[in-house]
Amino acid sequence: xxxxxxxxxxxxxxxxxxxxxxxxxxxxxxxxxxxxxxxxxxxxxxxxxxxxxxxxxxxxxxxxxxxxxxxxxxxxxxxxxxxxxxxxxxxxxxxxxxxxxxxxxxxxxxxxxxxxxxxxxxxxxxxxxxxxxxxxxxxxxxxxxx
Numbered sequence: 001x002x003x004x005x006x007x008x009x010x011x012x013x014x015x016x017x018x019x020x021x022x023x024x025x026x027x028x029x030x031x032x033x034x035x036x037x038x039x040x041x042x043x044x045x046x047x048x049x050x051x052x053x054x055x056x057x058x059x060x061x062x063x064x065x066x067x068x069x070x071x072x073x074x075x076x077x078x079x080x081x082x083x084x085x086x087x088x089x090x091x092x093x094x095x096x097x098x099x100x101x102x103x104x105x106x107x108x109x110x111x112x113x114x115x116x117x118x119x120x121x122x123x124x125x126x127x128x129x130x131x132x133x134x135x136x137x138x139x140x141x142x143x144x145x146x
Contacts, residue, residue, distance in 0.1 A: 025087050027139050038082035039138040045075055046131050056117070056124055064112045064120065068105055076102050079134060090137050097134040104130055 027035070048071055055063040076098060083094035104127035111119035 027087070031085060032139060032141065035082065035085045035138060038078060038085060039135060041078050042075065042082060042131070042135060045072055045078075046128075046135065049128055049131075053124065056120055059115075059117050059120075061112050061115060065109065068109050068112070072105060075105070082134075082138070086137065086139070090139075094134060094137050097130055097137075101127060101130045101134065 048067075052064065052067050052072075055067060079094065079098040079101060083091050083098055086094055104123050108120055108123035108127060111123055
């Protein structure tokens with residue numbers, strides 16, 4: 001009787017689905033290449049931030065405003081394009097950051113309009129930090145499916 005129960009138990013265990021965990025989602029080489037294009041465009045904007053910081057330091061209101069609406073004018077669109085290429089969890093985080101970065105730019109623009117150096121500087125600091133956080137979400141070659 002004991003052998004019979006062991007045989008039945010073995011059969012039941014071997015036939016059950018076992019609830020195998022699905023492999024976590026990953027990126028293909030093509031996806032990484034496309035993401036790199038979008039991230040590169042955002043990085044180009046980030047690389048110009050020292051120029052904006054100089055205008056803020058000098059309280060050069062016209063150049064700050066021109067910079068926000070010129071070189072940074074397409075940033076929201078670029079961030080959203082990047083976000084929609086990311087895996088679901090990173091996509092949600094990237095979209096939140098995109099909204100936050102856009103709000104930082106709006107705050108900076110309002111501060112510039114009020115000729116408020118302290119608020120402009122604070123908004124710039126938040127903007128730069130949030131932009132760096134967004135770029136840290138970009139997957140690397142290690143994220144590729146083998």
